[in-house]
Amino acid sequence: MSKIAVIGLGAMGYGIASSILRAGHKTYGFDVVTTQTEKFRAEGGAEGSLDAICGDLDAVAVVVLNAAQTEAVLFGEGGLAARMKTGAVVIACATVPPDFAREMEARCAKHGVLYLDAPISGGAAKAAAGRLSIMASGSKEAFAAAQPVLDATAETVFTLGDAAGAGSAMKAVNQLLAGVHIATMAEALTFGMTQGVSPEKFVEVISKCAGTSWMLENRAPHIVSGDYTPMSAVNIWPKDLGIVLDIAKNAQFSAPITAAALQQFIAAAGMGHGGEDDAAVAKVYARNAGLTLPGEGT
């Protein structure tokens, strides 16, 4: 039984913390939203302030929004890196630039703390079930120290290299594709509507054709049913495609399709749909073309 803390109890972090707890570890959960912290304790999370217990932890999973929050947790005021014990591991799950991951690994090493670059994929439901995909890179020691957390939370661990950066690079590649595929699904589905192809028929036929994608099969049914309960929100994509394009710009890499897709998600957020399921990017197309999506007002 290890002592493990999860920092960040949002949709993904709460599921990760619950999976670790279920695996029998002494599991602490912390969030700036204190009701989340209390909820996790009520469901069996360990008691104790972060200040009091951070020197005892074997592993800390940082499941926050981005690089800035990750850095604040590790090296901000009261940052954990300087207070964790030698040989403990930070498992960094946010989508961040590869260079940032390398920097965090080096700064943690100065404190004798291991660092696993471990962005996650799979959504809230798989997080809760302990069935995430983790795109991980780091030293052999970091992998070994993180093993209890990986075992408890992941269905698939991709081991992508012996140093931080490679995990985040693969995550960025995956997010580029996933984001573009969602927006393209919306573009194609609504284009089809202008030609008399119903959303139902679109899903039925295209999912069996060369035009299909994982995201199309996963998200297009949300449009068919008119249900935009956020499995993964529109607001994820201005953030994640923004990270992708920042990395690309720094590498002088031109990514025009990603840039076009990003604009559609920004427009969806601008229309007020940022908190809805990301399939709601279809509403941008529908409004522009005067189409009525399933479930929308008559």
Place this chain on the structure above:
Amino acid sequence: MSKIAVIGLGAMGYGIASSILRAGHKTYGFDVVTTQTEKFRAEGGAEGSLDAICGDLDAVAVVVLNAAQTEAVLFGEGGLAARMKTGAVVIACATVPPDFAREMEARCAKHGVLYLDAPISGGAAKAAAGRLSIMASGSKEAFAAAQPVLDATAETVFTLGDAAGAGSAMKAVNQLLAGVHIATMAEALTFGMTQGVSPEKFVEVISKCAGTSWMLENRAPHIVSGDYTPMSAVNIWPKDLGIVLDIAKNAQFSAPITAAALQQFIAAAGMGHGGEDDAAVAKVYARNAGLTLPGEGT
């Protein structure tokens, strides 16, 4: 045993003609490239000039490049529609605008000729094997008359409606997605290379993640192996995405992601790669970013 002609013996048409022949029908093949016509006869195709036999045909599959060629075959100088017998069927396989398909159906009807709007999907290998997907719409009579051809050439026939247009609409939707997915695969694969993700690792990991697509799994291995033998050529996409955007413009539908993808294929053709496999769109990204793809000069 029916009497069937295939007009257009390119990569797709030759396979279709061979499949019909293999099914035991009296099969005529014609192409403006007369060596193709002769090759098909040498392999068992029926003898006879189109002028001599067109009044006897039960079905004509028109497997040409676009709407203009389809119209020329049916209604140009010596066009077939006026010379086919009553109740014979035209099976129109090119990617064309839905409005064009509806117009062809109406004009054929004036000559007592049935019309099946039947764009095809699956590539040359599946055409040769008689295992195409066909997105078909047309009258019950047109489907019935076309049945021997559908049986001989298709693994899957999507029956999309009782009038021409719906088949072509679904084909346009599929081509939008397929073209964007190929270009996005190339964008993501080369972006990954700037971050240390090798093309091999890209295929290995992403094909198991939410970022995958049918086209990614089919085309990315061509880049890994550096083999651009055209299974489906770059030049298909300026044509097909151009058709999609023409249809969209006429419907006042804004398709910014499709437009961005189209530019990448145009650039690939402009670089001289138009005759290569469409995965060669990756060469646009590689050149822009100073990357060397597998199999390229050292």
